[in-house]
Amino acid sequence: MRAVLKAVAAPEKIYVRETTGRYTHWRWASGWLTQLVFFGLPWLNWHERQLVLFDLAARKFYFFGIVLWPQDLMSNAIEQRLSPRHIRQRILRPRVLIYASLLAAMIAALVGSLIMRVPPKLDVSRDRGALLREAGVGMI
Numbered sequence: 001m002r003a004v005l006k007a008v009a010a011p012e013k014i015y016v017r018e019t020t021g022r023y024t025h026w027r028w029a030s031g032w033l034t035q036l037v038f039f040g041l042p043w044l045n046w047h048e049r050q051l052v053l054f055d056l057a058a059r060k061f062y063f064f065g066i067v068l069w070p071q072d073l074m075s076n077a078i079e080q081r082l083s084p085r086h087i088r089q090r091i092l093r094p095r096v097l098i099y100a101s102l103l104a105a106m107i108a109a110l111v112g113s114l115i116m117r118v119p120p121k122l123d124v125s126r127d128r129g130a131l132l133r134e135a136g137v138g139m140i
Helices: 022-043 070-081 084-091 094-115
Strands: 052-055 060-063 066-068
Touching: 022 052
Parallel strands: none
Antiparallel strands: 052 060, 060 066
16 A cells, blocks of 8 residues: 655745844844944044044054054053963962863863763664655655
């Protein structure tokens, strides 16, 4: 006994459902706010200069009247943030040590479970027959 399947008509078009709710409103508000900041800041003036200006040709950055040079940013980071004393103070905090030990324990558990895992056993039965047959116009 053969099962005969008739061709299925094309499904209706799928449309995206309109979403509502608190997070949707927050997403729209944050999107509009970031767009206003991105497109609005260059139009605002501060002491006869743009409020935020990246002058790439002159390699200067203007923020609220402060002129920053790229080398100033690097020297500030190197002098204050990357000193050995500062690194020791930031790394040797209890919270950082606890998180590091938890991360090390999770990595050790993952490696241990990968090493001790049993390989899966599969039983594959091969079928040489065709999966379907076309029996006529639009019939499978």
